[in-house]
Amino acid sequence: DAGVIQSPRHEVTEMGQEVTLRCKPISGHNSLFWYRQTMMRGLELLIYFNNNVPIDDSGMPEDRFSAKMPNASFSTLKIQPSEPRDSAVYFCASKTGANYGYTFGSGTRLTVV
């Protein structure tokens, strides 16, 4: 298995532009998570899905952030409009029903200038 695949690996965009981050979870994993990592705040859970259904989006910072999971093999995290304070590494992770932790993707480093 190729693991959790995120794209792009790096994104540089101008303030006000729309940004879409993509994630392909491991086949057979029924939960998917989006995390954001910054030096100041560490790893923050933004939203997670079970069986493609959003369960908890209380970590989504503002209405500018939205996430979708149209099917079991694909999810997106969209920021519109983007702001410099959104600059961070965004990780996607997926997991099976077992409690043995998650498998993380390599992350997308977002820079908003």
Next chain:
Amino acid sequence: GEDVEQSLFLSVREGDSSVINCTYTDSSSTYLYWYKQEPGAGLQLLTYIFSNMDMKQDQRLTVLLNKKDKHLSLRIADTQTGDSAIYFCARGAGTALIFGKGTTLSVSS
């Protein structure tokens, strides 16, 4: 205070043992985890411990759990330069994981 707390830095010499400590506030978690992050990479699960255990050993790694004090530690025996990374403690919270801010381990030769 923070839900999961770790010291930020640890520096050791190659061959020594490293001990990374973590404290947490919510004792309801069934599992506690240690993750490793190398530069430019995602988080890799190192090991986990069930909350009714007080120790787990896996090759060079030893996890100790003191549930009364809500304290978790990770000991790496014979630390190598390849162990240099950020180590995250995490607790299970329902389906989600709550992470500490990570401990940067620096190993000098």
